[in-house]
Amino acid sequence: MTAVLQARGLGKKYGKHWALTDCTLDVPAGHVVGLVGPNGAGKTTLLNLASGALPPTSGTITVLGGRPGASTAQLARVGFVAQDTPSYASLSIADHLTLGARLNPGWDAELARQRIERLGLDPAQRAGKLSGGQRAQLALTLGIAKRPDLLLLDEPVAALDPLARREFLQGLLEAAVEHELSVVLSSHLVSDLERACDYLIVLVDSRVQVAGEVEELLATHHRLTGPRRDPERLPAEQQVISASHTDRQSTFIVRTDTPIHDPAWTVSQLSLEDLVLAYMNTTARAHYRPVLEVQR
Amino acid sequence: MIEFHLDERSGVSPYLQLVRQVRQALRLGVLRAGDQLPTVKEVVGRLAINPNTVLKAYRELEHEGLVAARPGVGTFVTVTLADSSLAAHAPLRQDLRRWLAKARRAGLDDESIEALFLTTFRTTAGEDIA
Numbered sequence: 001m002t003a004v005l006q007a008r009g010l011g012k013k014y015g016k017h018w019a020l021t022d023c024t025l026d027v028p029a030g031h032v033v034g035l036v037g038p039n040g041a042g043k044t045t046l047l048n049l050a051s052g053a054l055p056p057t058s059g060t061i062t063v064l065g066g067r068p069g070a071s072t073a074q075l076a077r078v079g080f081v082a083q084d085t086p087s088y089a090s091l092s093i094a095d096h097l098t099l100g101a102r103l104n105p106g107w108d109a110e111l112a113r114q115r116i117e118r119l120g121l122d123p124a125q126r127a128g129k130l131s132g133g134q135r136a137q138l139a140l141t142l143g144i145a146k147r148p149d150l151l152l153l154d155e156p157v158a159a160l161d162p163l164a165r166r167e168f169l170q171g172l173l174e175a176a177v178e179h180e181l182s183v184v185l186s187s188h189l190v191s192d193l194e195r196a197c198d199y200l201i202v203l204v205d206s207r208v209q210v211a212g213e214v215e216e217l218l219a220t221h222h223r224l225t226g227p228r229r230d231p232e233r234l235p236a237e238q239q240v241i242s243a244s245h246t247d248r249q250s251t252f253i254v255r256t257d258t259p260i261h262d263p264a265w266t267v268s269q270l271s272l273e274d275l276v277l278a279y280m281n282t283t284a285r286a287h288y289r290p291v292l293e294v295q296r
Numbered sequence: 297m298i299e300f301h302l303d304e305r306s307g308v309s310p311y312l313q314l315v316r317q318v319r320q321a322l323r324l325g326v327l328r329a330g331d332q333l334p335t336v337k338e339v340v341g342r343l344a345i346n347p348n349t350v351l352k353a354y355r356e357l358e359h360e361g362l363v364a365a366r367p368g369v370g371t372f373v374t375v376t377l378a379d380s381s382l383a384a385h386a387p388l389r390q391d392l393r394r395w396l397a398k399a400r401r402a403g404l405d406d407e408s409i410e411a412l413f414l415t416t417f418r419t420t421a422g423e424d425i426a
Contacts, residue, residue, distance in 0.1 A: 032346050169344040177337045177347045195302070195310060195345045 002065055004029045004150050004182045005050055009059035012045050019045040021206045023059070027184070027199060031213075032176060034197035035186035036276055042206045043186040044083060047154050050184070051080040064149055076106050079148035083155050085139035089128030093121055093138060097145070104146045112145035115171075133164025137171060144175045151175075153185040157192050169196050190276040200272070202279045209279040210255075214272060221275050224252045224265040242278040253278040297334060298326060302343055310345055314353035322362060322377040333363060333371040 003026050010023040020042040027033055035043050048054040049061050052069020061067075066074045087096060093116060101107040116123060119137050127135060136156060143151050153172070157165040173196060176183050187193050193200075201211040210217065221241070228250045231240045238254040245251075253270065254260075260267050270278070298321050302310055321327040334342075339350045354371050357363045365371045399409050 031348075166344050170341050173344060173347060174337055174341040177340050195343070195349075198346045198348045 002029055003027060003062070004031075005033075005061070005063055005184065007059065007061045010046075010049065010056055010061050011058035012042075012049060012054060013057040018057075018206050020049070023208050025201065025208060025211055027201075027211070029182050030180070031182060031199040032173065032197050033182070033184040033199040033201060034190070034193035035184055035201045035203060036190050036193065037186075037188065037203035038280060039188055041203045043188075043203055044154055046203065047080070047152050047184070047186060051078055051152055053080070072105070076104065076146070077149045079143040079146045079151040081139050081143045081151070081153040081156055084159060085136040085156055087127035087130075087135050087138055090126060092124050092126050093130075094123040096127060096138060096142060097123070100142045100145055106147045108145045108147050111147075112141055115141045115144070131164070133160055133167065136160060136164065136168050140168065140171055140175075144179070144181075147179065148181070150182045150184070153183070155186055155188070158187065158189075165192065172196075190273050194272050200276070202276055204280050217275060218270065218272065220257055221253060221255050221270050221278075222260060223268045223270055223274070224250075224254060224260065225268070226250060226262075226265040229264075242281060297332060300334070300339055300343060302345070310343075311349045311353045311356070314339070314350065315356050318353075318357055318362065322373070322375065325376075327373050328376045329373055331373045333373070335370055 005025060005027040007023045007025040010020060010025075011018060012020040023042075023046065035046065037043050045054065049056055050063050050068055052063075052067075052075065063074075064077050066077075068078070069075060088099075091099070097109070097112045097116070100112065101109055116138075119134070119141075121130075121134060121138070127138060130138065136159075140153075140156070143153070151172075156172075157168055160168060172183065172185070175181060185193065185196075190200075198214050199212070200214050200217060202209045226249070228245055228248055231243050231252065234240060234252065234254065235256075237258055238252075238256045238260070241253040241255055243250065243252050253274075298317070300314055300317055302313055306313065308316070318327065318333065333354065336347055336350045336354070339345070340347050354363065354365065358365060358371075362373065362375055363371050364374045396409065399412070404412065
């Protein structure tokens with residue numbers, strides 16, 4: 001299967017500031033990919049590079065095998081729903097659909113009309129009068145009716161209430177099944193994406209911390225709890241993601257492909273949220289410090 | 297047709313929850329041979345979960361011989377379990393009722409009864425393997 005998104009040493013600099021650094025990724029097709037990280041981590045920059053809205057400063061990126069924004073054919077294959085699901089406040093829903101039809105060669109007018117009808121929206125309604133949830137659904141409709149192979153969405157549910165959030169994800173995932181779409185959506189909250197995604201990219205401080213299939217990530221990350229121990233004395237194949245210590249006890253989150261047999265450890269499973277937090281919480285990554293400090 | 301639900305706090309993976317709900321519906325006779333399971337699109341649209349989660353659950357059920365996929369049509373139940381399991385085990389249920397009454401008379405509360413059942417269940421399961 002071809003990669004929907006492939007990056008090699010990809011970087012983007014604004015002035016003197018690197019918004020994305022040395023990003024290398026291979027995201028296979030047919031996934032709903034969650035791009036997770038705190039605000040300012042570089043999620044929007046990565047999505048803008050993938051959509052072709054921004055050129056890279058260093059490295060390369062290919063999307064669906066082509067260079068982002070290189071041709072009209074490439075542009076037609078990638079849909080992009082920008083942050084805050086933008087729309088034109090003074091234009092009606094019908095105007096938005098007309099605009100979509102004029103701007104997109106593969107526009108599926110019937111799909112767009114049906115979707116608006118199913119949502120119970122009045123085509124004559126101005127976008128400025130819509131609720132946040134309805135505006136998000138309008139933006140999603142435009143993204144889907146373009147009939148892309150890959151749909152990129154930047155923080156689509158961040159501003160929505162729980163019900164609108166659920167309805168948005170339902171619509172998005174239904175479309176992913178129906179049109180065999182690959183999807184990349186970003187959020188600063190992993191809980192928003194936990195059920196929807198089967199592939200995860202964690203971005204912190206402009207760098208990709210971890211990327212992979214959710215199932216595999218959950219199977220290879222463990223929490224070890226036991227008598228206090230120096231991280232240096234863990235087996236080499238156990239990559240320490242986070243470590244915390246009291247005067248008697250150590251707790252590690254490790255990544256390893258091999259089973260953990262050491263009877264000193266109580267091994268427990270991680271939730272996806274715990275896993276992401278372990279990568280996000282750089283202060284807890286105390287294993288870089290050679291001397292253990294006591295935390296009580 | 298059945299409707300799936302997900303318990304976020306159960307700690308059981310969503311895919312396994314779907315598998316168990318189908319098995320449970322089969323045991324209770326809610327699902328019988330010939331019944332159709334919801335389509336992947338329907339489940340995804342209802343629960344807002346990843347499509348591959350549903351596909352994995354349906355593949356697992358297929359592997360267990362409980363359902364079969366008909367390409368382009370849907371996934372259908374191939375067995376009826378209800379008669380051969382719960383209904384046919386009325387005498388066992390009767391025994392269990394008597395035992396529960398005895399346990400209560402012995403002064404055990406609900407948690408103690410559950411704990412006693414589980415430890416005994418695990419011990420005998422372990423003996424069967426050994």
